[in-house]
Amino acid sequence: MGEMVQTLKYGAWPSPIDAALAAAHDGQPEAVGFVGDEAWWTEPRPTEGGRRALVRRTADGLEKTVLPAPWNVRSRVMEYGGRPWAGVMRPEGPLVVFVHFADQRLYVYEPEAPGAGPRPLTPLSAVGGGLRWVDPQVHLERGEVWCVLEEFTGDEPTDVRRVAVSVPLDGSASEDRDAVRELTDARHRFVTGPRLSPDGRRAAWLAWDHPRMPWDGTELIVVDVAGDGTFREPATVAGGPDESIAQAEWAADGSLLHASDRTGWWNLYRDGVPLCPREEEFGGPLWKVGQRWFAPLENGLIAVLHGKGAARLGVLDPDRGEVVDAAGRWTEFAPTLAVHGSRIVAVGAGPRSAYEVVELDSRTGRARVIGSGHQDPVDPAYYPEPQIRTFNGPGGREIHAHIYPPHHPGHIAPAGELPPYVVWAHGGPTGRAPLVLDLEIAYFTSRGIGVAEVNYGGSTGYGREYRNRLREQWGVVDVEDCAAVALALADEGTADRDRLAVRGGSAGGWTTAASLTTTDVYACGTIIYPVLDLANWGSGETHDFESQYLESLVGPYAQVPDRYAERSPLEHADRITAPFLLLQGLDDPICPPAQCERFLARLDGRRVPHAYIAFEGEGHGFRRADTMVRALEAELSLYAQVFGLNPPCVPTLELSK
Template sequence: MVNIAAYGTWTSPISAADAAAAGTSPEWTDLHDGHVWWAESRPHESGRVALLRDGVEVIDDRWNVRNRVHEYGGRPFTVLDDGRVAFTNWHDQRVYLAEPGGEPVPISAEPQREHGLRYGDLRATGDEVWCVRETITGDRPTDVRRDLVALPAAGGEPRVLTASHHFLTAPRPSPDGRHAAWIGWNHPDMPWDSAELCVAPINDDGTFGEHRVIAGGERESVCQFEWESDDALLAMTDPDGWWNLHRVTLDGQARNLATIEDDLGGPMWKLGWHWFAPLGGGRHAVLVSGALSVLDERTGTITEVDNDYPLWTPNLVARDGVIVSVAAGPRQSSAVVRLDLSTGELTTLTEAPERIPDEAYLPVPEKRWFTGENGRSIPAYVYPPTNPEFAGPDGELPPYLVHVHGGPTGASSRALDPRIAYFTSRGLGVVAVNYGGSSGYGRAFRELLIGEWGVVDVQDCASVAEALAEEGTADGERLAVRGGSAGGWTSAASMTTVRTYRCGTIMYPILDLTGWTGAGGETHDFESRYIENLVGTLPEHADRYAERSPINHIDKLAGPVLLLQGLEDEVCPPEQADRFVAALDGTGIPHAYLTFEGEQHGFRRAKTIERTLEAELSFYGQVFGFTPPGVPVLDLAL
């Protein structure tokens, strides 16, 4: 029997603790000598990242396999030919080497008091580990120098290989050992704006000679490469506006292996992602809108591979016809999977979270296209309220949460997100908007945000929310906007510029453009000049910075706000949220501000995730006029 109850008051088997526990996320798959390796985030272990081989941890829980290169991190481990593993440890950012089950020993220097050292994008090369090294040279967030270095596995002094650009990926040697290749870019570009594929000869002393650029450059971005032979590489790059797979020779001649108006690659937020994997014989595993596919360069065709997982991630590794990656679906948690292309046998190597309930409670998103200003199309995923035990009263429409992804050069997908299911199973709808500037829709769509951050993203999200209300899907009087990082910026900007929403949840946000950007700003080096492209340069566009910054328009807030912030966030530091809330106090606008010790950019700890979900639900209930059962009441200040 279906119970009739107001939206937001439905009882759900998905508790906040369940949603938090289900956030275990594998990444960085590798395949070595028949063994499958991966790293796995553990929310119930304070967000620690464990290292596993064939599902068994190879080092104990004293170790946290993460690094802070670019603050977002890079590939944190690599397996040597003899089966030993090198990895980065979060607590001291050093590189360690270990036999599986053995005691790790450091192979990088202990950081000195006057500077810090960080390593990422580890690549085993013979008896060395090649990687990116960051050296902290001063007190400002932008005081960072990067080098490509070789760490001897036996320990000892590292060898500096080169330092061609301010930002770099780890180098890879050619099969004959005569050349090395890597990707580099400089400010003010981000890697998806312009990134160059560099090749240099390897000198007799093991350092690199003068490099030359063979792909990428102005308005072309290489996001991954692999050596194919001594004199040719495979590169995912976008000279025609779409990330397609190319063959590039050492003299810079490039050929698209299968032209398609779809992004087979993506933005390089982390160093070491793999969007393609060579299979041999002119065939390559690629991702088309997240679907695993095979590109056959002999016919110029791309064919989707039939399997149980509709969404695969840029963790592709292939050996001898076997593909390993992380895959998911709308009702399938992220899992490490192994697919044998010769037999079609698919093996799931990780267990599904125990606390995810029957799939009847999990929403299946509908991909839709909405019409925004100037008739432009806006893609979005609509998650309706989903609970087999409940339905809303006749004549009542559900509240809807407009979810804004981060980046802003990111994208929402339709992979299962237990945090969305937490809301939809209680009767709240969610719509995840891929506003202009999102990745996955080609360079032209991505560049819609140039100079327009705080305008296009706000307009697109509002257009989608208003369309859902107009068509009778959502209650137009009970719309909220929520997001973290750049999504927190858009949420705050929305609440201060449009009247679409009754309230907003603003997580680890950017709130003050002038304070956030530049060498003297509050953010980290990687993104310190990002908004020169998104908003404009200073001082020429100082008025634009001031006009768009939510912190300058608290008096225009459309309704109550909830702010959530990690206190160790180096990307969007708490100082911005602190200033925003200080200005809010005493205004009469209901608000709440929750901060979390030990959290960096984004929430990793189970207790934090649980607390934030319950706080959000209570917040929406107080604003929208429903009482969610079993949820602690959030205190709102005035």
């Protein structure tokens, strides 16, 4: 006989998913690649100081960590980083180059060379943020690594230049900046790593300039490569101010493939000809240099990530314009792909499984997990059962959302009680909340608190028109869409109108703070490493990549300065009446803690219950297990106090009155 189902109020259900369990499973594998026949990738280690480890899967199917702690394979280019490693297989074993997070130098390592540790290939610089490297490509026959160099020229975050460079593999540039050969000039503010054509005669890369973000407009640049490896005069062959090219690659036959959104959807093109025109995305927002949504195979087929909303993994036959999708439990794939022969390696997840490394054989169509395999840390009966929903917003516009109702195998709530719900606003804001197993969500739903992830106007995955809804409307459309979903859930009897909360990090932290200052929908909120002060954030407080993002999100500051004040939560701190929790990393170069401190100073003496927790050694996005545990427990305690819940075994967060 099964156990009797017990009746207990929402929020009081005992759950085996504690904060430590959620923290241990935070993060996902990234940057997959092949080294010879072996699949390699990076994966998070929250309990090892939050470092990212490089992992290889050897021929016998064993996963091995390539470098011990404290090696941390992660780039800081544009602060969000990007592809931090590349490798090749030689007869004597693998050779890998990687960026180490602590000093941002490029290193070379031969894991099978006796007694040899990583050797630096690039020098340090004392200027500003130093020298940083990303998106490496190893050209063994040339004895060099091609990559992007981000070089600080002064102490301000915007004193920076970016160029494609060649770094010698012999270590001759390890102390000598002049030994790094610049392949391109710095005519463009942003560049991706150049890709060499199969015949070695041409190279291609993407470039863009302020005030555009890469999803607004980029250029695809092609150049002839001389016999001595120097670049001739570059030519723009596609793209422009209003056309976003997300990725470009050479096919085995020497044709040039790229993903462009010139039709309003990122579709694939071969030498300018559309291959599979659909109202679907075959690309995405280039937040990190080296992200990949497609990869050409040797036989002419193309591995693709595609879809409306969620990105699925498939194989495109470019001659027939047909895609065959991989079968399996994975409904979402991250923008990282690698191919070797007929093998495709990707990172996929689903509503019942976290992100794992998946290999698809394009000949047989069979897919299997080969690394970072999901193992249920608790009985899956405790996982939420999400719903994909579309709501009506202001003016009848569609709003996409994922609803995670409270769920517990052994408990239900008393008849007539409606559950509390927390609206989650994703970061970006040009991004999207994927529908995947997230133990942070399960932490709440298994206790009787519902979660609504809102892919508000401005989110990616639904075409350029949906993405452009947020143009000059940040702090309006995102706030309205989140509120519309929250109120719809209350109106239909899904959620308790008096027990709604809002939470988010980064741009989601902005949406949370703006929601608390401009609406009366929520009883409380959790604001995580937010943007709070538009005028200062956009004029020197944040990093270069996003320093002019507000030109499109809010409007040109020179023309609409009043709008910056009008929208900023900082300027309306006096309107906040709902209790809130503010969480911030003290080493955050993107949303610096100074914003939080100014915001709290404006609240002084206003008697709004709140708590501020600042974490030493954390940047933009928490990575350490102890940080994540404290943050999650504090968030639950806030909801418990405001909603009148009684969760077992949760430390009480002290709210200042």
